[in-house]
Amino acid sequence: MHNPELLSEEKVFKDPVHRYVHVRERLIWDLINASEFQRLRRIKQLGTSYLTFHGGEHSRFNHSLGVYEIMRRILETFEGRIQLSREEKLLCLCAALLHDVGHGPFSHSFEKVFRFHHEDWTRAIITGETEINRILRRMGDGFPQKVAEVIAKTYENKLIVSLISSQIDADRMDYLLRDAYYTGVNYGNFDIERILRLMRPHEDGIVIKFSGMHAVEDYIMSRYQMYWQVYFHPVTRSAEVVLRKVFQRAKDLFQAGYSFRVEPVQLLPFLREEITLADYLALDESVVFYYLHQWKAEQDPILKDLSSRFLDRKLFKYVECTPKDFRLIADLQKLFLEAGIDPSYYLEVDSTSDLPYDFYRPGEDEERIPIMLLMPSGEIVELSRKSEIVESISGKRRFDYKLYFPLEKVLALPEGLRQAICERLGVVKDADGSCQDHPSD
Amino acid sequence: MLMDHAKIIRLIEIAGEVTGRKKLHKMVYIAQKMQIDFAERFQFHMYGPYSEELTLRVDELCNLGLIDEQMETKGAIQLYRYTLNEEGRDFLKFHNVDFGRGEQLIRRLNEENSRFLELVSTVLYFDNLPYAEMTNKVFTLKSKQRYTEEEIERALTFVAELRAMMA
Numbered sequence: 001m002h003n004p005e006l007l008s009e010e011k012v013f014k015d016p017v018h019r020y021v022h023v024r025e026r027l028i029w030d031l032i033n034a035s036e037f038q039r040l041r042r043i044k045q046l047g048t049s050y051l052t053f054h055g056g057e058h059s060r061f062n063h064s065l066g067v068y069e070i071m072r073r074i075l076e077t078f079e080g081r082i083q084l085s086r087e088e089k090l091l092c093l094c095a096a097l098l099h100d101v102g103h104g105p106f107s108h109s110f111e112k113v114f115r116f117h118h119e120d121w122t123r124a125i126i127t128g129e130t131e132i133n134r135i136l137r138r139m140g141d142g143f144p145q146k147v148a149e150v151i152a153k154t155y156e157n158k159l160i161v162s163l164i165s166s167q168i169d170a171d172r173m174d175y176l177l178r179d180a181y182y183t184g185v186n187y188g189n190f191d192i193e194r195i196l197r198l199m200r201p202h203e204d205g206i207v208i209k210f211s212g213m214h215a216v217e218d219y220i221m222s223r224y225q226m227y228w229q230v231y232f233h234p235v236t237r238s239a240e241v242v243l244r245k246v247f248q249r250a251k252d253l254f255q256a257g258y259s260f261r262v263e264p265v266q267l268l269p270f271l272r273e274e275i276t277l278a279d280y281l282a283l284d285e286s287v288v289f290y291y292l293h294q295w296k297a298e299q300d301p302i303l304k305d306l307s308s309r310f311l312d313r314k315l316f317k318y319v320e321c322t323p324k325d326f327r328l329i330a331d332l333q334k335l336f337l338e339a340g341i342d343p344s345y346y347l348e349v350d351s352t353s354d355l356p357y358d359f360y361r362p363g364e365d366e367e368r369i370p371i372m373l374l375m376p377s378g379e380i381v382e383l384s385r386k387s388e389i390v391e392s393i394s395g396k397r398r399f400d401y402k403l404y405f406p407l408e409k410v411l412a413l414p415e416g417l418r419q420a421i422c423e424r425l426g427v428v429k430d431a432d433g434s435c436q437d438h439p440s441d
Numbered sequence: 442m443l444m445d446h447a448k449i450i451r452l453i454e455i456a457g458e459v460t461g462r463k464k465l466h467k468m469v470y471i472a473q474k475m476q477i478d479f480a481e482r483f484q485f486h487m488y489g490p491y492s493e494e495l496t497l498r499v500d501e502l503c504n505l506g507l508i509d510e511q512m513e514t515k516g517a518i519q520l521y522r523y524t525l526n527e528e529g530r531d532f533l534k535f536h537n538v539d540f541g542r543g544e545q546l547i548r549r550l551n552e553e554n555s556r557f558l559e560l561v562s563t564v565l566y567f568d569n570l571p572y573a574e575m576t577n578k579v580f581t582l583k584s585k586q587r588y589t590e591e592e593i594e595r596a597l598t599f600v601a602e603l604r605a606m607m608a
Contacts, residue, residue: 117482154485154567156581323443323532324505330535333442349442353497369487397500 004090004139013065017178021069027135028068028093034131035281036101040064042284046179047106048239049230051313053183056230060100066174067164071096073196074163074170082201088160090139095150095164098132099171101125105285109240113247114270121280123148128277158204166205166369168195168219176222179230187225190218200374207374210386216371217389224393232352234402238315241404245345246292246306253300262294302345309406319425321349321403329403332424339410339417346406353399445480446507447536449498450529453508455544456551459523465499466491467558468550474565475607477543489563489583499523507532546606553599560588561596 005026013021023029031037040061049056075089084092102122104110111117125132126148136144149155153165163170173192180188198212208216230236250264254271264271266287269279295307309315321329329349336343371383384391403425410421452459452469459465466483470490473479481492503510507529511522540547550558563583567575579588 112480119482119484152485154578154582322505323446323501324507324528326443326532326535329442343442347442351501353501397497397504399501399504 004086015062015066015069017066017174017181018069021065022072025090025093027090027138028097030135031094031097031132032065034135036125036130036132037061037064037098039281039284040101040103042286043103043105044285045175046183046230047108047236048243049179049183049233049236051239051315052233052235053185053230056179056183058178058182060103063175063178064097064100066178067099067170068093068097070170070174070192070196071163074199077196077199078201082159087139087143088157091143091146091150092160092163094136094147095160096170098122098126098147099151099164101132104280104283105288106240106243109244109247110270110288112244113251114275115273116275119152121277122151124277125281126151130277130281159201159206162205162369166371168206168208168216168371172223173219176219176226179226180222183230185226185230187229188222190222191215195219202372202374202380205369205372207372207380208383210373210375213373213383213387216373216383217387220390220393228398228400232400234318235315237350237352237402238318238404239310239313241348241350242306242310242315245348246295246303246310249300249303249306249345250291250295253303258300260294261298262291264291264294267291302342306345316346316348316404317407318402318404319427320401322399322401323349323351325403328424332403332421335417335421335424339413339421341406341409346409348404349401350404351399351401353397444536444538446498446502447533447538448479448540449495449502450507450525450533451536451538451540452547453523454525454530454533455540455547457524459551461520461522461555462496462499463488464555464558465523466495467555467562468547469495470562471550471558471565471603472543472546474562474568475543475546475603477540477546483566485566485582489559490566502529542607546603549603549606556586557592557596557599559583559586560592561599564593564596565600 006024007026007029011023011029013023015021023032038061041059043060044050044056045058045060045063046053046056071092075084075092078084099122100118102118102120102125104118104121107118126136126144127133133144136147146155150160150164153161155161165171173195176188176190177192180186194212194215195208198209198215200207200209250267251271253260254264266279266282269275270283289311292307292311295303296311298304298307329347332347333343336347341347372380373383373386375381384394405425407427410418410425410427412418413421449469452472456468459468467489469479469481469492470483473481473483481495481498483490483492483495485491499508499510502508506526509524509526511524513520513522553561560579560583563579564575567578570578576590576593579593
């Protein structure tokens with residue numbers, strides 16, 4: 001390992017959330033300039049959310065820089081309170097910067113269909129034959145592995161791991177503020193300055209001084225609101241369903257030996273499920289959009305229709321429906337088949353749920369590390385024992401289910417079938433011929 | 442549609458009863474590593490590979506009344522017991538889940554206790570590492586469990602047995 005070098009002058013990035021992102025370490029500057037990191041500029045942080053919140057077009061590049069900046073400030077707060085070596089500090093900064101480097105375009109939809117996890121690619125990019133790996137190795141041959149372990153939560157120093165992933169960590173704090181800013185909603189705001197100022201290292205994790213409890217309450221409530229108002233928005237989920245069906249149709253056609261009008265060369269490794277690191281790194285949103293445009297002109301009517309729906313935002317409509325309605329869903333599947341609408345691509349139950357905050361109950365094998373408060377007496381107390389607001393939502397899981405379908409295809413069916421399907425969907429037809437289900441825009 | 446839900450229900454049906462949330466997580470993870478097609482994403486947590494998605498799925502299935510969850514207290518420990526109910530059985534009639542040889546594997550996993558399955562899943566999580574590094578991970582990340590070299594050997598033998606079962 002050679003001594004990590006400092007830049008001759010501090011570099012700064014203007015950032016709408018943190019005002020400035022400060023870089024002084026040569027290692028960090030070079031990582032930012034690595035091609036694998038620059039690729040994140042071409043991957044949206046919020047996937048399909050831009051179809052609901054038009055401002056939500058920020059990239060994973062922005063977010064990764066933001067997480068790095070928060071980590072840098074946490075380390076400043078810890079100065080003089082805990083002994084971390086220069087190498088350990090750089091480990092924290094590199095892990096923060098690179099935690100999402102393995103994300104691909106539209107991860108939620110893409111990974112489900114092509115059966116891989118971006119976390120595995122994050123590890124592969126950090127430890128494999130890449131520019132990022134070569135830069136990290138300047139710190140020693142074992143350094144990339146350590147960075148990968150911090151991100152995968154298998155690193156032995158739990159304090160360092162908890163700074164990247166716990167119920168109050170650099171990642172979450174940045175994405176809540178950033179996503180709120182770009183989508184234009186008010187919910188995600190909380191006083192990050194205060195939280196960072198009152199954060200203290202303690203044994204295997206971090207604690208927040210009791211005087212910062214109200215700022216933490218605000219953070220928990222922001223998280224709750226952002227999940228339900230932004231991340232789980234039914235229109236965003238509709239776009240995800242449509243995109244998932246596009247990929248599924250392309251995969252099914254490929255496996256059936258279909259001859260594409262334009263061979264999807266850059267997607268072939270994914271369709272074959274034989275993906276190399278180079279294949280993965282060559283994929284970004286521009287590639288996906290290119291093929292969506294090509295597929296819009298395909299012979300196959302399903303692929304053509306689904307691709308057009310995504311590009312032109314002609315999404316599926318929805319009604320409330322839970323997996324408990326499985327008999328009704330089976331009925332609908334039959335009716336869709338009868339109507340010539342393939343339910344494998346045009347009928348989907350999407351479920352989502354969130355747990356805003358959870359605490360550790362003694363004696364249970366729970367996996368979530370709770371947020372701990374440092375009391376003036378020096379005692380450490382779990383957050384929900386002091387905060388009534390947090391207590392009221394602790395451990396409370398909320399679920400939401402929607403059944404997605406192409407309303408206009410249903411309405412175009414002959415009267416008998418249309419009526420049978422609409423009755424089951426609970427869709428009401430207006431006198432003017434339009435159909436009112438939900439105001440889903 | 443809803444096949445990911447159906448697979449978890451079917452696992453519980455095959456096992457008859459699964460005692461402990463941790464045990465259920467380790468069973469699904471090990472089954473997944475043995476190429477049984479479960480969709481849940483796992484990450485390393487305090488007790489080894491753990492899936493937030495699986496926790497959600499199980500809560501959801503309980504909430505929907507498709508599986509039963511009963512809590513029992515064993516000394517200072519609270520354990521959750523999962524069984525299938527009539528509604529869940531009906532649900533499976535509408536979803537054809539075929540694990541093939543995986544059925545035998547699920548039964549075999551359920552015969553072991555959660556402490557041992559925690560070790561097996563940890564060994565499998567680090568199966569890309571050389572033996573010495575893998576054992577080092579077990580001893581450092583699982584120091585509270587105080588696993589011995591003999592237990593690790595038994596875990597590796599067990600993994601070989603499972604692989605043979607699926608071959």
